[in-house]
Amino acid sequence: MTVTDRPMFDLSVSEEKNCKIFHLKGRLMDQQQADHLMKALDDELSSGNHTIILDLGDLQYMNSTGLNILINVLTRTRNAGGETLIAAVSHSVRQLFVVTKLDTVFTIAGTVDEAVAKLNA
DSSP: OOGGGSOOOEEEEEEETTEEEEEEEEEEOSHHHHHHHHHHHHHHHHTTOOEEEEEEEEEEEEOHHHHHHHHHHHHHHHHTTOEEEEESOOHHHHHHHHHTTGGGTSEEESSHHHHHHHHHO
């Protein structure tokens, strides 16, 4: 696979049962790729939505910079009085959370539906 064959980072936002879901896709590797994510987060925080779900089901790869970006998202939602839940983590990305012990910092749900249920409980 060449560099041009690798999927770039993409983000879409949806809503389900009053929960904002950020669907991350591709490879999260640098701050420039995350600018769209941070802008979307700023929009949600300024409109009063302080809790979000990060759907990582289509995130194929993330490095330490990507982890730092997710920590930034978590910090900003918590500082606003909310929370960040992570859902549908692939095996390789989950290993990154386990090795760094960030699986004890983030609330991780098996699926987006489980994360929505946790927030609506």
